[in-house]
Amino acid sequence: MSDMKLSQLGELALLEQIRKSFCKKSKNILVGIGDDAAVLKPLDKKLLLTTDMMVEGVHFDLGFITPYQLGFKLTSVNVSDIYAMGGKPFYLLLNIAVNKDTNTKFIASLLDGVKDAIILYDTILIGGDISATNTGIALSATLAGYTKKHIKRSGANTGDKIYVTGFLGDSACGLELLKKIKRPFPLEHGAKSMEQRAENKNSVPYAPCSIPLEGLSWNMVEPLLKRQLLPEARNPKKFAQYATSMIDVSDGLLIDLSRLCSESKVGARIYIENFPLSPALKKTAAYLGLSPIKLALSGGEDYEMLFTAPATKKVKAIHIGEITESERVIVDSSGRERPFSAKGYQHFRNQK
Amino acid sequence: MSDMKLSQLGELALLEQIRKSFCKKSKNILVGIGDDAAVLKPLDKKLLLTTDMMVEGVHFDLGFITPYQLGFKLTSVNVSDIYAMGGKPFYLLLNIAVNKDTNTKFIASLLDGVKDAIILYDTILIGGDISATNTGIALSATLAGYTKKHIKRSGANTGDKIYVTGFLGDSACGLELLKKIKRPFPLEHGAKSMEQRAENKNSVPYAPCSIPLEGLSWNMVEPLLKRQLLPEARNPKKFAQYATSMIDVSDGLLIDLSRLCSESKVGARIYIENFPLSPALKKTAAYLGLSPIKLALSGGEDYEMLFTAPATKKVKAIHIGEITESERVIVDSSGRERPFSAKGYQHFRNQK
Numbered sequence: 157m158s159d160m161k162l163s164q165l166g167e168l169a170l171l172e173q174i175r176k177s178f179c180k181k182s183k184n185i186l187v188g189i190g191d192d193a194a195v196l197k198p199l200d201k202k203l204l205l206t207t208d209m210m211v212e213g214v215h216f217d218l219g220f221i222t223p224y225q226l227g228f229k230l231t232s233v234n235v236s237d238i239y240a241m242g243g244k245p246f247y248l249l250l251n252i253a254v255n256k257d258t259n260t261k262f263i264a265s266l267l268d269g270v271k272d273a274i275i276l277y278d279t280i281l282i283g284g285d286i287s288a289t290n291t292g293i294a295l296s297a298t299l300a301g302y303t304k305k306h307i308k309r310s311g312a313n314t315g316d317k318i319y320v321t322g323f324l325g326d327s328a329c330g331l332e333l334l335k336k337i338k339r340p341f342p343l344e345h346g347a348k349s350m351e352q353r354a355e356n357k358n359s360v361p362y363a364p365c366s367i368p369l370e371g372l373s374w375n376m377v378e379p380l381l382k383r384q385l386l387p388e389a390r391n392p393k394k395f396a397q398y399a400t401s402m403i404d405v406s407d408g409l410l411i412d413l414s415r416l417c418s419e420s421k422v423g424a425r426i427y428i429e430n431f432p433l434s435p436a437l438k439k440t441a442a443y444l445g446l447s448p449i450k451l452a453l454s455g456g457e458d459y460e461m462l463f464t465a466p467a468t469k470k471v472k473a474i475h476i477g478e479i480t481e482s483e484r485v486i487v488d489s490s491g492r493e494r495p496f497s498a499k500g501y502q503h504f505r506n507q508k
Numbered sequence: 509m510s511d512m513k514l515s516q517l518g519e520l521a522l523l524e525q526i527r528k529s530f531c532k533k534s535k536n537i538l539v540g541i542g543d544d545a546a547v548l549k550p551l552d553k554k555l556l557l558t559t560d561m562m563v564e565g566v567h568f569d570l571g572f573i574t575p576y577q578l579g580f581k582l583t584s585v586n587v588s589d590i591y592a593m594g595g596k597p598f599y600l601l602l603n604i605a606v607n608k609d610t611n612t613k614f615i616a617s618l619l620d621g622v623k624d625a626i627i628l629y630d631t632i633l634i635g636g637d638i639s640a641t642n643t644g645i646a647l648s649a650t651l652a653g654y655t656k657k658h659i660k661r662s663g664a665n666t667g668d669k670i671y672v673t674g675f676l677g678d679s680a681c682g683l684e685l686l687k688k689i690k691r692p693f694p695l696e697h698g699a700k701s702m703e704q705r706a707e708n709k710n711s712v713p714y715a716p717c718s719i720p721l722e723g724l725s726w727n728m729v730e731p732l733l734k735r736q737l738l739p740e741a742r743n744p745k746k747f748a749q750y751a752t753s754m755i756d757v758s759d760g761l762l763i764d765l766s767r768l769c770s771e772s773k774v775g776a777r778i779y780i781e782n783f784p785l786s787p788a789l790k791k792t793a794a795y796l797g798l799s800p801i802k803l804a805l806s807g808g809e810d811y812e813m814l815f816t817a818p819a820t821k822k823v824k825a826i827h828i829g830e831i832t833e834s835e836r837v838i839v840d841s842s843g844r845e846r847p848f849s850a851k852g853y854q855h856f857r858n859q860k
Contacts, residue, residue: 287561306547
């Protein structure tokens with residue numbers, strides 16, 4: 157895409173470029189981008205539909221995130237929702253509202269991020285819309301998926317074990333870092349870390365960034381920034397057959413676990429000791445004067461799967477607790493119990 | 509919904525209220541609002557998916573439109589896209605991003621508009637998201653529909669007749685009026701006009717509004733304001749079996765007809781004489797010093813269906829022209845021809 161303002165290029169020309177860039181044939185797509193609606197062949201599976209919106213100044217800050225990362229993240233967030241139902245993502249629809257003075261380079265970069273994500277998740281862009289705002293940027297995506305068996309939030313049973321698929325708190329800690337450093341980092345998906353590059357000279361490189369905080373190295377903070385800026389959704393394929401309930405951790409462990417408990421009409425007992433805290437989180441949180449446990453319990457956007465499975469099943473995931481009849485407690489490392497409630501990020505609520 | 513700020517009510521409480529208010533059972537919905545994604549039973553029909561975004565300051569001005577009308581219109585716009593493929597709308601997903609200081613009354617009213625629209629179109633709200641912006645309002649909706657036979661933009665054949673389903677230019681003229689009057693009108697769907705009320709005393713009334721423009725009466729401008737603020741999508745059921753191609757008039761007749769021609773690789777000859785201009789448009793455009801023909805050709809948001817059918821078929825719609833091999837001409841009432849191109853509202857382009 158050549159470099160000009162959207163007002164010069166025009167909406168139709170832009171749509172035509174997107175259409176060409178994302179053109180992908182599939183026998184199941186009867187009509188793709190470019191008509192009033194996409195048309196898809198019937199499949200003998202359950203249809204999953206999810207949608208998410210990302211608004212500048214609320215869900216993202218262009219002082220911290222690149223347009224590439226924005227496109228990648230928006231796609232991942234929606235894929236995560238389809239995965240959380242035990243499904244496979246298929247078709248993506250994208251709404252982009254940008255300022256009319258936005259440079260086409262910005263849009264091209266945003267679409268590159270979407271493209272890398274849809275390749276990663278093996279999905280196809282089939283439609284959407286583009287429009288101009290007078291102020292900030294708003295994006296929304298809708299993702300359709302299919303599954304034979306869906307996994308609800310409401311299926312947890314007393315005695316089930318509670319699992320997560322990876323580190324908690326990394327994303328929130330990454331965001332705290334970005335708020336301090338106040339600039340974006342040009343991380344892209346597929347670009348290898350310094351460590352990986354040392355092992356394989358053919359991988360896509362990116363420049364290691366200098367961290368303007370004395371005592372913190374790039375190697376230490378990179379996984380945190382990556383989880384915040386380029387989250388990858390966790391495919392539940394390996395354990396979906398055992399899961400009795402599932403949700404993705406988008407708003408924070410406590411709030412999402414509370415949702416799962418409420419829907420399943422059960423309680424939960426979770427063990428701080430079992431919590432998956434990354435070395436990067438521990439070091440960086442200490443440096444920032446933050447509690448890694450608090451970040452892990454209340455920080456949002458980790459996009460790890462949180463699920464339950466019968467205690468008799470062998471599940472390859474991190475066991476953090478058990479489903480109880482009704483009490484909701486956190487057990488700390490010395491065995492002390494304290495009740496928990498849905499404390500995580502809630503939109504609209506004034507943060508205290 | 510009691511009257512408070514969203515920051516007092518909180519996101520979770522709001523979602524719970526929406527969930528209760530829109531709870532509707534259907535044997536085809538396995539999981540509705542409240543999980544990570546909606547889950548729908550497989551149907552042996554083609555799936556249609558469309559999405560649209562409406563951003564404050566671009567697609568609407570809260571100085572002109574009420575939140576009720578906004579909710580109704582957003583739904584109609586998406587239904588119109590499903591209709592334009594020859595489909596029946598089924599499931600709606602809604603993304604709402606509003607300022608955190610927005611009053612809950614505003615949201616309740618917006619949702620009332622959505623509700624009246626989904627009742628009108630016999631669809632069901634099955635999911636979505638709600639979030640807070642620091643500035644304006646952004647809405648997006650995704651609609652899933654089904655059809656046995658879909659109608660593309662690309663099926664028009666040389667010799668086919670071109671039809672529209674109703675008056676053109678009314679919506680654009682309504683918008684010009686609103687820009688002059690600079691205030692919203694509390695029109696709602698189902699509320700009867702003065703004329704209808706005179707005939708049937710049991711119908712839902714609304715106060716006729718005074719029009720602060722001397723020489724214009726409420727009766728004259730009401731259909732124009734209604735088309736702009738509360739557009740109803742046109743169900744193509746009666747002629748879908750004959751239609752060779754179809755599109756809804758959202759960006760203006762010329763731009764949408766040009767799209768249909770480009771996709772079908774054909775031209776078109778349209779007759780000004782045949783153009784459906786409402787008495788309200790003629791009078792009001794004259795009053796405002798505007799050309800009703802220009803409004804009908806280039807004005808957007810009429811949401812009438814524009815379709816083609818073989819000349820041999822008897823179609824109950826307004827015949828405005830014929831599909832040609834390649835030339836695109838408008839024939840005026842004295843028989844003069846002039847070429848046309850896609851002149852309609854284009855986002856980003858600086859309007860001349």
